[in-house]
Structure formats: structure tokens, C-alpha cells
Amino acid sequence: MTTVTAYAAPVGKAPLEPTTIERRPLGESDVLIDIAFCGICHSDIHQVREGWGDGIFPMVPGHEITGVVTEAGSKVTRFAVGDRVGVGCMVDSCRRCVNCKAGLEQYCLEQPTWTYNAIGKDGQPTYGGYSQKIVVDENYVLRIPDGLPLDVAAPLLCAGITTYSPLKFWNAGPGKRVAVVGFGGLGHMGVKIAHALGAEVTVLSQSLRKKDDGLRLGADHYYATADAKTFTDLAGSFDVIVNTVSVPLDYAAFLSLLRTGGALVNVGIPEEEVQVSLASVFGNRRSLTSSNIGGIRETQEMLDFCADHQLGAEIELIEAGQINEAYERVANSDVRYRFVIDAATL
Numbered sequence: 405m406t407t408v409t410a411y412a413a414p415v416g417k418a419p420l421e422p423t424t425i426e427r428r429p430l431g432e433s434d435v436l437i438d439i440a441f442c443g444i445c446h447s448d449i450h451q452v453r454e455g456w457g458d459g460i461f462p463m464v465p466g467h468e469i470t471g472v473v474t475e476a477g478s479k480v481t482r483f484a485v486g487d488r489v490g491v492g493c494m495v496d497s498c499r500r501c502v503n504c505k506a507g508l509e510q511y512c513l514e515q516p517t518w519t520y521n522a523i524g525k526d527g528q529p530t531y532g533g534y535s536q537k538i539v540v541d542e543n544y545v546l547r548i549p550d551g552l553p554l555d556v557a558a559p560l561l562c563a564g565i566t567t568y569s570p571l572k573f574w575n576a577g578p579g580k581r582v583a584v585v586g587f588g589g590l591g592h593m594g595v596k597i598a599h600a601l602g603a604e605v606t607v608l609s610q611s612l613r614k615k616d617d618g619l620r621l622g623a624d625h626y627y628a629t630a631d632a633k634t635f636t637d638l639a640g641s642f643d644v645i646v647n648t649v650s651v652p653l654d655y656a657a658f659l660s661l662l663r664t665g666g667a668l669v670n671v672g673i674p675e676e677e678v679q680v681s682l683a684s685v686f687g688n689r690r691s692l693t694s695s696n697i698g699g700i701r702e703t704q705e706m707l708d709f710c711a712d713h714q715l716g717a718e719i720e721l722i723e724a725g726q727i728n729e730a731y732e733r734v735a736n737s738d739v740r741y742r743f744v745i746d747a748a749t750l
Contacts, residue, residue: 405429406436409750410535411727412462416454419728422750425464425531427539434539435483436475437491442533443468443559443717444743446589446650446672449731451521455675460521466533467493467519468561470554471747480542488548490707492561493697495519495530495544507701509544534727536750546704549711556716559589559742560707562697563717567594567646568706570669570695571601574644578602583638583645583661585629587614589734590648590671592718592741595622597706598646600713606642608634608658617740621718635660640688648672655692656684667691717742723749 406427411420430436448465450456469491473483483489496517497509504512517524520532531538548557567590576582582603584594591607598605599622606625607618615626627634638661645658650672659668668691685692698706710716718741722730730743 406537406539408536410464410531411724411750412464412531412534413452414462416452416459416461420452420534420731422724423462425535427537428526428528430475430477430539431541432477432479433541433543434477435473435480435489435542435545437469437471437489437538437540437545438474439469439471439533439536439538439747441470441555441558441747442466442745443562443719444727444730444734444745445559445562446734447562449734450650450673450675452731456673460523460529463521464531464534465520466535466745467491468558468563468744469519469533469538470548470558470561471538477542482542483545483547488550488554490546490548490557490561491519491533491538491540491544492546492565492703493519495540496525507699509699510697534724534745534750536747544700546700546707549708551711551714552707552716555721555744556719557707557710558744559593559717559719560710561703563590563593563742564597564710565698565703565706566590566671566695567648568597568709569698569702570644570646570671571598571603572702573695574667574669576601576603576644580604580643581606581641581663583608583642584623585645585647585653585658586649586672587618588648588737589717589739589742592617592621594646594648596715597710598622600709600715606638608645614740642666644669646671650674652676652678655680659684659690659692662688662690664688665690667693670694671696717744719744721746725749
């Protein structure tokens with residue numbers, strides 16, 4: 405066992421505080437990673453504050469992890485000491501089901517083992533990246549390409565893959581019109597990736613406050629959804645809309661923006677129950693659907709794509725002592741565009 409410093413919520417809805425945790429002994433297929441950086445995802449806040457249901461406490465959040473391998477188990481073949489690596493939202497899966505065998509571990513029929521707020525196969529709680537070190541099976545570790553700095557790469561392990569996966573699945577590219585709802589931690593990466601894929605990109609944000617940033621980062625158009633005229637002007641415009649916000653929308657209004665056969669893909673999960681009228685999807689074969697991160701193979705593909713196109717997250721680097729302040733700022737949409745913790749400050 406390895407004792408490491410971490411930041412944890414001792415109970416639900418409590419502020420995070422310094423603590424120590426035990427990392428499991430290195431197994432033959434494991435790598436020990438010295439964490440360099442960890443992004444703060446809005447889902448960390450949902451889980452610490454139990455907005456999505458009961459959590460496992462004490463909880464060490466963090467699933468946007470980058471660092472360096474410092475030790476490798478005897479049967480590790482993919483990584484060596486000194487390699488630059490990342491860990492995303494999951495650290496294991498059943499490896500047997502049809503989805504796991506297809507490289508869709510995020511849809512494991514027996515449930516993936518999430519990086520934190522889960523129970524591992526050893527029966528112990530998983531602890532995330534707000535910590536100094538982590539032990540992970542090599543099959544759930546990603547290689548960070550040399551062209552990506554570890555700090556701006558960290559949010560790609562969630563925000564990057566969460567937007568890349570649906571954009572690829574729904575064939576965003578030349579000749580396709582893509583809209584991104586929300587321009588925050590996920591949304592800004594969705595814009596960058598959709599632009600790099602060659603799509604015509606529109607941001608649909610509540611206001612025009614971030615319009616200059618949106619256009620600078622790759623959007624072709626930027627509209628305020630608080631303006632009812634937006635829904636009239638853009639009716640029937642888009643092949644795919646990626647909704648990154650985690651609050652309920654007027655889904656009928658956003659579905660009306662789709663072309664025939666278009667898809668409104670939700671990647672944010674509201675804490676509240678939502679109501680949808682089926683009438684809003686009839687008539688033009690529109691789809692209301694969802695997407696959940698990506699498998700290990702696709703996540704590596706995303707990292708390589710981002711390195712090739714020089715895409716990293718727009719970040720604010722913070723010290724560990726600023727985590728609680730950062731949570732409040734994320735809840736108030738006051739970050740441009742992802743907080744990243746410098747693990748050296750733990």
C-alpha cells in the first residue's frame with residue numbers, strides 16, 4: 405500500500421479538505437502514476453454534492469488525470485517508467501461483455517468501474533485524481549502524445565472525449581452543420597473538435613457574453629438562446645446538436661433546429677427529471693439521444709487527433725487550496741474554461 409496526500413469531501417455536500425488515502429499495492433498489470441495535473445469537471449461537483457444520488461464518502465474526485473509512470477508491474481507491456489500518461493473517467497470494466505469486446509467499455513453491460521465514487525473489483529472504494537498518485541491497470545491508461553502539454557491535456561480525458569465521441573459517431577465533418585449548446589468546459593472543446601473535423605460550427609449559448617472567445621476557438625456563428633428570434637432564424641438548420649449543459653432545456657425548441665434526420669445529443673446530465681413531448685420528434689425523423697464519454701481505444705484516438713491539430717483545453721491552473729473556491733466558480737459559470745489542479749500543490 406502507498407499512502408498519498410489527497411483532497412476529499414468527508415461527507416456529502418461538505419467542502420473538500422486535505423487528507424491521506426491508501427493506494428493499492430502494484431499488481432502485475434498495474435502502473436503507478438505520479439499525478440501532475442487533474443481537471444475539475446462539473447460532474448465532480450454533482451457527485452460531491454450528491455446531485456445525482458448518494459455518494460461513497462470520503463470522496464476524492466477527479467477523472468481528468470495526467471502524469472508520469474513511476475513504476476510498472478511485471479506483466480505491463482504498454483507503458484514504461486517515464487511515460488507521459490492519462491487516466492479518464494473509468495479504471496476498469498467487465499472485459500467480457502459484447503460492448504467491452506467492441507471497445508465500448510463506457511457502455512459495459514456490467515457497469516464500468518468509475519475512477520472515483522465507485523467500488524473496484526477488490527471491494528474497495530475508488531479514489532480519483534485530486535491526489536498525488538494513482539494505481540491503474542494498464543488497459544485503462546492512455547498515452548499522452550508528446551505534442552500535448554500535460555496541463556492542457558488533462559481536461560481532454562473527460563471534456564475532450566465526451567464531445568469527440570458523439571461528433572465522430574454522428575459524422576461531423578465537411579458539409580455538416582453542427583451546433584454546440586453551452587460554451588463552458590465541455591462546450592469549448594466541442595467547438596474546437598468540430599471545427600478541426602471540418603464541420604460548420606455554431607454555438608448556442610444563453611447570451612453573447614463569450615462570443616469573441618467562441619469565434620476565436622473555431623465557431624463560425626454564435627447565437628443567444630435567450631433571444632426567441634434565434635429559434636425562428638435557425639429552424640431546421642443543423643445535422644447534429646451536442647448539448648453540453650446539465651440543466652433542463654426546452655427540448656422541443658432545440659429539436660426544431662434540426663434538419664430532417666438530425667440528432668440532438670445530450671452529454672450533460674441534469675439533476676432534475678426532464679419532460680419531453682414525443683410530438684417534438686415526429687414529422688422529421690429527429691432524434692433525442694445521448695452519449696457517454698468514449699472507450700479506451702476511441703479516447704486514445706481523440707488524444708492523438710488533438711495532438712495532431714494542436715488542440716488543448718483553455719485552462720485556469722489552480723493550487724489545491726483553491727478547489728472549494730473553484731467549485732463555487734464552476735457552479736456560477738465563472739471559469740474560462742476548465743480549472744486544472746497543479747498536483748504539486750497537494
